[in-house]
Amino acid sequence: MNTSIINDFKDIVLGRRSVKNYDPHVKISREEMTEILAEATTAPSSVNMQPWRFVVIDTPEGKAKMAELASFNTNQVNTSAAVIAVFADMKCFEKADEIYGKSVELGYMPEDVKEKLISAYKPIYENLPERDMRDIVLIDAGLVSMQIMLVARAHGYDTNPIGGYDKQQIAEAFGLEKERHVPVMIISIGKAATEGRPSYRLPVDAVTTWK
Numbered sequence: 001m002n003t004s005i006i007n008d009f010k011d012i013v014l015g016r017r018s019v020k021n022y023d024p025h026v027k028i029s030r031e032e033m034t035e036i037l038a039e040a041t042t043a044p045s046s047v048n049m050q051p052w053r054f055v056v057i058d059t060p061e062g063k064a065k066m067a068e069l070a071s072f073n074t075n076q077v078n079t080s081a082a083v084i085a086v087f088a089d090m091k092c093f094e095k096a097d098e099i100y101g102k103s104v105e106l107g108y109m110p111e112d113v114k115e116k117l118i119s120a121y122k123p124i125y126e127n128l129p130e131r132d133m134r135d136i137v138l139i140d141a142g143l144v145s146m147q148i149m150l151v152a153r154a155h156g157y158d159t160n161p162i163g164g165y166d167k168q169q170i171a172e173a174f175g176l177e178k179e180r181h182v183p184v185m186i187i188s189i190g191k192a193a194t195e196g197r198p199s200y201r202l203p204v205d206a207v208t209t210w211k
């Protein structure tokens with residue numbers, strides 16, 4: 001059982017550091033990883049399309065394949081319990097009927113609202129230029145990625161978001177369609193063996209204007 005559950009929101013947020021070196025003996029069960037992903041996928045998304053798709057790389061074979069694509073980030077891949085590869089599905093709207101149908105079934109939304117929303121958004125989504133669609137799904141997948149990192153902390157684990165890997169190869173390497181699944185980031189997850197370093201933040205004044 002995982003005994004390191006943290007429930008203090010400030011500690012979760014302010015104590016997060018990118019961790020580059022993990023205790024290789026610590027594994028995360030698929031049951032707990034499923035819980036982490038289920039909690040993280042409460043993230044908001046554009047018209048609730050939830051375009052995030054995950055590949056959880058937790059086997060020695062998967063890790064070896066990921067390490068080859070991970071450029072200067074092989075230590076995180078090799079020592080972590082798992083690497084979560086986050087993708088954004090350019091055809092996320094295919095799940096619209098399922099998402100809205102379930103919302104009606106569960107009593108979250110009346111049928112007529114579902115029909116209205118689907119008929120309003122379907123033509124928009126189906127005709128969006130690829131670049132606009134990409135922007136939408138990347139924003140949504142970025143939000144879920146952040147939630148993964150915070151939920152991981154609540155489960156007592158550390159993470160590192162990683163953009164330094166072979167984005168040309170990763171989808172096909174793990175059996176996804178390259179044109180459809182846009183790589184977002186990979187996230188290593190496990191127990192820190194070496195604490196992450198604190199990092200400087202620009203003061204709020206430098207990044208904010210008030211009107």
Ligand SMILES: Cc1cc2nc3c(=O)[nH]c(=O)nc-3n(C[C@H](O)[C@H](O)[C@H](O)COP(=O)(O)O)c2cc1C
Pocket residue numbers: 016017018019020073160161162163164165185196197198199
């Ligand atoms: C999209 C993205 C890509 C990143 N890529 C890498 C990477 O390739 N390798 C790495 O060690 N850290 C990577 N980082 C981690 C950042 O360096 C780190 O978040 C930043 O320095 C702030 O430190 P902190 O996460 O400990 O607060 C990435 C972070 C983000 C958000």
